[in-house]
Amino acid sequence: MxxxxxxxxxxxxxxxxxxxxxxxxxxxxxxxxxxxxxxxxxxxxxxxxxxxxxxxxxxxxxxxxxxxxxxxxxxxxxxxxxxxxxDQVYEGEIVLGVPHDIVYPAIPQVLQRFNAAYPRVKVQLISSYTRQLKDQFSKGEIDLILTTESSSDGDSEVLAKRPLRWIGAPNGSAWRQRPLPLAFCRFCTFRPKVVAELDEMDIAWDLVVETESDRTVEATVAADLAIHTMIEGMEPPHLVQIDHGGVLPDLPVQMINLYGAEVTGSHIVGELSGYLRQAFSTVSTPLTASQWHAA
The missing domain is CATH 1.10.10.10 (Winged helix-like DNA-binding domain superfamily/Winged helix DNA-binding domain)
Structure with a gap:
């Protein structure tokens, strides 16, 4: 036998x-x-x-x-x-990769709920750029990733579609300046699209900050020294969407994609995927200041 x-x-x-x-x-x-x-x-x-x-x-x-x-x-x-x-099946570790700019407000809530349901499963969160996350995922270094992309292929599942928005300081005036002062991270996938839209409207622009730190970008924008773009609903409470009245171009819709939900066949990875689906289908407004600091 x-x-x-x-x-x-x-x-x-x-x-x-x-x-x-x-x-x-x-x-x-x-x-x-x-x-x-x-x-x-x-x-x-x-x-x-x-x-x-x-x-x-x-x-x-x-x-x-x-x-x-x-x-x-x-x-x-x-x-x-x-x-x-x-009763040991739900022990282990899941490596979850999420782009910097969509960690808040959804991911802290997902981690909290998942930990309450599966306290013996450790979720290791990696925050990076979409390009880097996809590379690590392809090598099997990450179990599950979210990405921000302008399209979706057969390997991913679209969790949400949301437009990019111009982001600035509350009551700021940087968006009225010409050349338009911009602040972006060095590997931001949004930047080429934003620049193309500005060039299309013949709006002069100046990249005043190019960095690898999201915090540096946020601080510069909060000081009203530049403006930035983020996916709608993902901006922190100390920044606001700019009501420019058509002076600035409308920006394209971005997709929040999920990779890995169906690949491993793991029940527990599937459960975490479910929490992510629910979170990104319901997120429509940014966290309040108190919620942001609590998260």
Whole structure:
């Protein structure tokens, strides 16, 4: 009697879902060689070639496709049994990546609610730029990421669509100056779009601050030395949307995308994804000052 091993089946499912050994190894927190060895052992046990390695990317053979449905069910059933009998299934760590400019107001609320429901699961929050987060996600270094992008591909789920807004100091006048003083982070994906819109309206502009620190941008804008752009509803309480009356161009809609919700097949990652979906579908106004400091 030959017996299938759940560990090898889990690796097989991870490779199928992630499209390759490298990302699967990252999500499983194993070495590439360990995953490759498990796949080889599984193929030898069944006497079938499960993966087509002839192309640039790994694909499933007909036998692999047939096994995948069974493997998913067996892994899920295994996890359900372990969870019911030991109550240890919801322990571990999830690495969540979020762009700097959409951490508030939603993410602190998500982390608080998730921790109350799953106190034994540690969520490691990484705040960076969309480009960097996607690169880390592709390497399997992050389980789940949010991005701010102008479009969505087949690998992502759109959680929200919101316009960019011009942001300035309360009662500020920097937006009336010409050249228009701008403050942006060095790797901000919004900047090229903003500059293109200004050029289209023939508005002279000057990048007075270019930094890697969001706090530096916020301080400059709060001092009314420059203006900035943020996704609607994500601005901090010490900054406001500028009511420019059409003097400045309208800015494009941005998408808040979620990557990784369906990739790992992990129930607990799916639960965190659910909290993120709910949070970004309901966020419409920024935090008050008291809520901001509490968060």
């Amino acid at each position: 030959r017996n299938l091993d759940i560990t090898t089946l889990r690796s097989f499912v991870a490779v199928a879902d992630n499209g390759g050994v490298t990302r699967a190894a990252g999500f499983l927190h194993l070495t590439q060689s360990a995953v490759s060895m498990q796949l080889k052992r599984l193929e030898e046990l069944l006497g079938q070639q499960l993966l087509d390695r002839s192309g640039r990317t790994i694909a499933l053979t007909a036998s692999g496709e047939q096994l995948l449905a069974y493997a998913r069910r067996m892994v899920k059933l295994n996890d359900e049994v372990i969870g019911r009998l030991t």
